[in-house]
Amino acid sequence: MRERAKPRVAVFKMASCDGCQLQLLDAEEALLELAGAIDIVNFAEASSHIEPGPYDVTLVEGSVSTPELEEQVKQIRDQSRVLITIGACATSGGVQALRNLADTEAFVRTVYPTPAYVKTLERSHPISDFVKVDYELTGCPIDRGELLGALSALLAGSAPRLSTSPVCVECKRRGYVCVVVARGEPCLGPVTRTGCGALCPAFGRGCYGCFGPSQPPNTEALAKRFIALGLTPKQAADKFRFITGWAPAFREAADRLERGPRSAKEGATP
Amino acid sequence: MRFLDHQGFERLLATLADDGYELVGPTVRDGAIVLDRIEGADDLPRGVGEEQGPGSYRLTSRGDGRYFAWAHGPDSAKRFLFPARELLARMRREGGAFAVETAPDERPIAFVGLRSCDLHAVAVQDRVFMHADPGYRRRREAAVFVGVDCAEPGATCFCASMGTGPRCTEGFDVALTELEGGFVVQAATPTGEALLARIETREATEAEVEAVAETERTAVAAMGRQMDEWDMPALLYRNRLHPRWKEVASRCLACGNCTSVCPTCFCHDIVDGVSLSGDVATRTREWASCFSEEYSWAAGAVVRASRESRYRQWLTHKFASWIDQFGTSGCVGCGRCITWCPVGIDVTEEVAAIRATDGEVEVVTS
Incomplete structure (x- = not known):
């Protein structure tokens, strides 16, 4: 039906596990339709046939954790008309951003026999720390339906x-019974962005926040509820410090819990 | 009034099923009494009870043979008459034109075991959807309602003070009051009368008729909460700058659970989709919540950006401007918003707090 040329699409990865790219490769019946609609011209995970840019749409998975990746992501941006970052790593720094709370230098000294060979950034960063990102698909992994959508x-020429x-x-749309209310289970659902189809509550488990913070969330009220359910402030902080723990809203929630109520109060009054 | 024994009750459900109705009734799933498609009386929560409080719900075992000795769970008829996600249109490109595919016919629903609060809630949603929504009207007009008087209201219930229960007074085809060994039954519509005529019942005894009244008295006395509606809608209008809104916003998660479980909340979004090939387009309606920031996104900006403004919008609409808009309160006193709020915010407490310090901040209107 379409007369115009198919958009050229590229898929890159930074520091990540490849799980989000697999959501694309795993698209089953949609794959054929996808192949008819776009030209995937650079996707190392899928094919060794690699074409240079520029690209109409570029998907980037993973966080930026080394100087080399920082340079690479800037080049990718220059080659891309629309840049979409995919997954918790690319959009918030990922679970590997837990190292942002510790001394990276000490890790390198302890783990590697020749630390001099290791060039790393002090922190694991979301891609938006370095380049302009047009759209962010969150999640660990991303939701395939949201990606295809x-x-x-x-x-079709409209904004996702x-x-x-x-x-x-x-x-609630899906009719799942609230695990906080009916089971006393701590759940990050009230402060986490939708997109996963409420997968964990569907199986009676609390959401662990892998899609990152929702609309400006009230993490303070939820943290209070976690503590009322029997969690220590440290345990409540650890709920926020997980897959997307470096996302500012979750980071601040965890910091506040670890500082404790007194200093949190002091911090609140200027 | 007639009396229906347990065998007759099973026969009632079987007759509805034989007539082609999809039975929707209470059943236990994932630690709650939900509303779902049921096969018959065996799927009902017999001998099951529940304990509810703000932000808390637990099932209990009663150890008796009662079918309906519990207060409602999270679901109401809303989930079926106004589905959480409904495909409105599906269009396929064919040649140079679009072919519109229509939704397949649905079986009519027979609701079994709705409480008076929920029957009233259907009447509230009727005012919203009947004139404007063909899908709702089709499902609503085809449905049969078997109400059951509430004998065991929950700790978060306040239907008695809203005038919507606990006894079924309107909105049903057949209403039951559960007693030892069976039900006192009455029909209120030709559909209900025709249904009862096909099932074996006997004249209810004087004692059984008295037990119906007693069931209502006991339920009213056991009602966990109350709402003082005096001076609505003016009370909330003149207190729109009351400091309580900021205070409740500090506790509110803006998660939208209250609006989802509310049997009258009707906010929704229309979502358009297109296939990768560009050959199939869909238009879907889905439940939305006025607690979502994006819900008030209009012309490039969020109109109600603070949680405070969104909580105030919801409560004020429910108890005040709903009256101006639809001629009735938007609340039926079911208390679901209290039980299913993950942090247990209680609307009866919020309204009472504003009433207690009515006029604390004066609103000057010119």
Whole structure:
């Protein structure tokens, strides 16, 4: 039906596990339709046939954790018309951003026999720390439906619809019974962006926040609830410091819990 | 009034199923009494009870043979009459035109065991959707309602003070009151009368009729909460700058659980989708919440950016501007928003707090 040329799409990875790229490779029946709609011209995970840029749409997975990756992501940006970062690593620094709380220098000295060969950044960064990002698909891994929806929207010439509402909205649409209310289970759903289909509550488990913070979330009120459910402030802080723990809203929530109520109060009054 | 024994009750459900109705009734799933498609009386939560409080719900075992000795769980008829996600249109490109595919016919629903609060909630949603929404009207007009008087209201219930229960007074085809060994039953519509005529019942005894009244008295006395509606909607309008809004916003997660479990909340979003090939387009309606920041996104900006403004919008709409808009309160006193709030915010407490310090901040209108 379409007369115009198929958009050229590239897929890159930084520091990551490849799980988000697999959501694309794993798209099953949608793969054929996808192949008919776009030209994937650079996707090392899928094919050794690699074409140079520029690209119409570029998907980037993974966090930026070395000077080399920092340089690479800037080059990718220069070659891309629309840049979409995919997954918790690319959008918040990922679970590897837990190292941002410790002394990277000490890790390198302890782990590697010749530390001089290791060039690393002090922190694991989301890609938006270095370049302009057009759209962010969060999640660990991303949701395949959300990825295909975003690509379909771009192909049709409209902006992808990426909801900022919390997981609860989708959890209730699907008729799942609230695990906080009916089981006393700590759940990050009220402060986490929807997109996963409320996967964990569907199996009776609390959400662990892998899609990152929702609309400006009230983490303080939820933390209070966690403590009322029997968690220590440290345990509550650890709930926020996980897959997307470096996302500012979750980082601040954990910091506040670890500082304790007294200093948190002092911090609040200027 | 007639009396229906347990065998007759099973026969009632079987007759509805034989007539082609999809039975929707209470059943236990994932630690709660939910509303779902059921096969018959065996799927009902017999002998099951529950304990509810702000932000807390637990099932209990009663050890008796009662089918309906519990207060409602999170679901109401809303989930079925106004589905959480409904495909409105699906269009396929064919040649130079679009072919519109229509939704397949649905079986009519027979609701079994709705409480008076939920029957009233259907009437509230009727005012929103009946004139404007063909899908809702089709499902609503085809549905049959078997109500059951509430004998065991929950700790978060306040239907008695909202005038919507606990006894079924309207909105049903057939209503039951559960007693030892069976039900006192009455029909309120030709559909209900025709249904009862096909099932074996007997004249209810004087003692059984008295037990119906007693069930209502006991339930009213056991009601966990109350709402003082006096001076609504003016109370909330003149207190729109009350400091309580900021205070409750500090506790509110803005997660939208209250609006999702509310049997009358009707906010929704229309979502358009397109296939990768560009040959199939869909238009879907899905539940949304006024607690979502994006819900008030209009013309490039969020209109209600603070949680405070969103909580105030919800509560004020429910108890005040709903009256101006639809001629009735938007609240039926079911208390679900209290039980299913993950942090246990209690609307009866919030309204009472504002009432207690009514006029603390004066609103000057010119």
